[in-house]
Amino acid sequence: MQQLTEPQIRGSFVNCTKGEAARLHVPRDLDERPFADLDFLGWRDPGAPDRCALVAERPDGSLVGIALRFPPPQRGFLQRSLCSLCLTTHPRSGVSLLTARRAGKAGREGNSVGLYMCTDLACPLYVRGLKQAEPGARFEESLTQEEQIERLNTKLNAFLDNVLK
Template sequence: MKAVTEQDIRTSFINCSKGEAKRLPLPRDLDELPWDDLDFLGWRDLSAPGRSYIVTERAGELIGVTLRFPSQQRGFLHRSMCSLCLTTHPGNGVSLMTARKTGTAGREGNSVGLYICTDLACSLYVRGKKVPASGGRFKESLTLEEQVERTRTNLDAFLGKLYG
C-alpha cells in the first residue's frame, strides 16, 4: 500500500458521514508505518472500545470503512481463524467485525460481518513481520505472494458486499 495522508484517510470513508469521518481518531504514527508491508491500514479506536477502521486501495480508489466488534472476552483456550489472512489466534485475537452497508441499505441498519484479526495486523502476520500469540501460522504450500494476494482478494470480497 502506498503511504496516505490524514486528509486522504478522512475523505475515503464510505459507510459513515463526513462529520463522523472528520472526528474519528487516526493513527498517530502515519509517517512511521511500514507501508510497503501493508495491504490495508487498520487501527482500533482506543477512545471507543469495539470500534475499528480499515483503509485500503480498491479499484484504484482509496476506501475507508468503519467497523464495530463486541468487547466480550473469550477464554484463552478458545481459538479462531481470521477470514482475511487465515491466521489463528487464541482468546480475543479474532473478532467478528461488522460494517454498515452504504446507501439506503446502510441507513436501514443493514451490515456485513467478517472474522478479522482484532489488532488488524493481517498484512504483518502473512509476511511473518508479526507473530500471533499462538506462536505462529499454519505452514502453507502457497508462496508469500499468493498468500498476500489471497488476503487482498478476501478483503476486496468483503468490501464488495458493503455496497447497497
Template sequence: MRAITESDIRTSFVNCSKGEAKRLGLPKDLDEQPWEELDFLGWRDPGAPERTYLVSERDGRLVGIALRVTSGGGRGFTSRSMCSLCLTTRTGGGVALMAARRTGEAGRLGNTVGQYLCSDLHCSLYVRGTKESVAGGGLEESLSLEEKVTRLHANLNAFLDRITQ
C-alpha cells in the same frame, strides 16, 4: 500500499457520514507505518477501542470503512479463532467479530456485514511474517508469500464488496 495522509483517510470513508469521518481517531503513528508491507491500513480508535477502521486502495482510489467490534460471549484463552482475511489463527481474543454498516439504502436501514478479523487489523504483517501470531502451532502452508498476499487481497475485496453492494 502507498503512504496516505490524514486528509486521504478522512475523505475515503464510504459507510459513515463526513462528520463521523472528521471526528474519528487516527493512529498516532501514521507517519511510522510500514507502508511497503501493508495491503491496507487498519487500526482501533484510540479514544473508543470498540471502533475500528480499515482503509484500502481499490481501483486506484481509497476506500475506508468504519467497523464496530461486537461484544459477545468471549472465547476462552486457549480457544483458537481464524481471521477471515489473512487466515491467521489466534488465541485469547486475537480475532474478533467486527461489523460494518453497509453503504446506501441498506446501510440507512441498519444492515451490517460481519466478519471475523484480527483484533489488531495487522493481517498484512502476519501474512508476511513480520509479526508473529501468538497462537502457536499454526497451520503450515505451502503457499508462497505472493500467493498469500493475493489471497488476502481477494478476501479483503470480497468483504468490501459485501459492504458496498
C-alpha cells in the same frame, strides 16, 4: 499500499457520514507505518474500544475506508479462532467478528456485513512474517507468500464489495 495522509483517510470513508468521518480517530504515527508492507491500514480507536477503522486501496487505485465495530469480549478459556483474511489463529479475543454498516441507503436502514479478522488488524504483517503470533498460530501452507498476499487481497476486496452493495 501508498503512503496516506489524514485528509485522504478521512475522505475515503463510505459507510459513515462526513461528520462521523471527521470525528474518527486517525493514527498520529502515519509517517511511521510500514505502508510498503500493508494491504490495508487498520487501527483501533483508543477512545472507543468497540470501534476500529480500515482503509484499503482498491484494484482500480481508489481508496475505500470503512468504520467497523467489535462485539463485546467473550470469555473463553481454551478457545482459538481463525482470521478469515490471513488464516492466523489466535487465543480468546485475538480474532473478532468485525461488522461494518453497509454504504448508502442499505446502511442507513441498518444493514451490515461482518468478517472474522485479527483483532489487532495486523493481517498483512502476519502474512509477510513481519509480526509474529504465538508459535503454531500460522499454518504451514503450500502457497507462496505472494499467493497468500493475493488471497488476503481477494478476500478483503470481496468484503469491501459487500460493504459497498
